[in-house]
Amino acid sequence: MTLVYVALGANLADPITQLDNACNALSLLTESDVQVSSYYRSRPMGExxxxxxxxxxxxxxxxxxxxxxxxxxxxxxxxxxxVRLERWGPRTLDLDIILYGNEQFATPRLTIPHIGMTLRSFVLIPLFELAPELILPNGSPLSGYVTQALQDELSVIETSVA
Incomplete structure (x- = not known):
């Protein structure tokens, strides 16, 4: 068994329900419990x-x-x-593998750790909530990437139901 971290995001068709449904679907991929961070509101990336x-x-x-x-x-x-219409466009659901154990690799379909994870408050803050002592595969503590400015970019809207 490998411990994985998955980022969830949605901004269409009742995003909270989309995330709730995704968390329920994730539970079918494991024989153990799924831990889920609080839900956070964030501004979209891009133009x-x-x-x-x-x-x-x-x-x-x-x-x-x-x-x-x-x-x-x-x-x-x-x-x-x-539906994938445009890069960084609106979506009903986005699921990204952030970490897959302690592995590091890049293939045409998948890069682990996720290439932008250390730059995105909407990934770092919920990840830090779940695993404040986490050491990333590059040997750096997750806490070194979490700043007050990143925390100020987000607002907690709801604790997940999963």
Whole structure:
């Protein structure tokens, strides 16, 4: 079993319900409990005008390989009507593998750790909530990336139900 962290985000079609449904679907990928951070509101990245996002991070143990987990996450996205029209555009659901154990690798389909994780408040803050003592695969403590400015970018909107 491998401990994984998955970022969740949505800004269309009742985002809180989208995240709740995704958390329920994630529970089918593990034989253990899924831990989920609080839900946070964040501003969208990029230049596309769109609603704010609701974000969270989930962690769980899985026996799936990283690519099989990616496939499973994309299946969950598709089952919740995810449509990929534009980069950083609005979406019903976005699920990204942030960490897969302590592994580091890059393939055409998947980079682990997630390439932008240390730059995104909507990933770092919920991840820090779940694992404040986490040491990243590069040997750096997660806490070294969490600043007050990043924390101020987000607001907690709801504790997850998963």
């Amino acid at each position: 596309v005008v769109q609603p704010d996002f609701i974000n969270a991070v989930a962690c769980f143990n899985t026996s799936l390989s990283a690519i099989a987990l990616l496939d499973a996450l994309q299946h969950i996205e598709n089952s919740q009507d995810r």
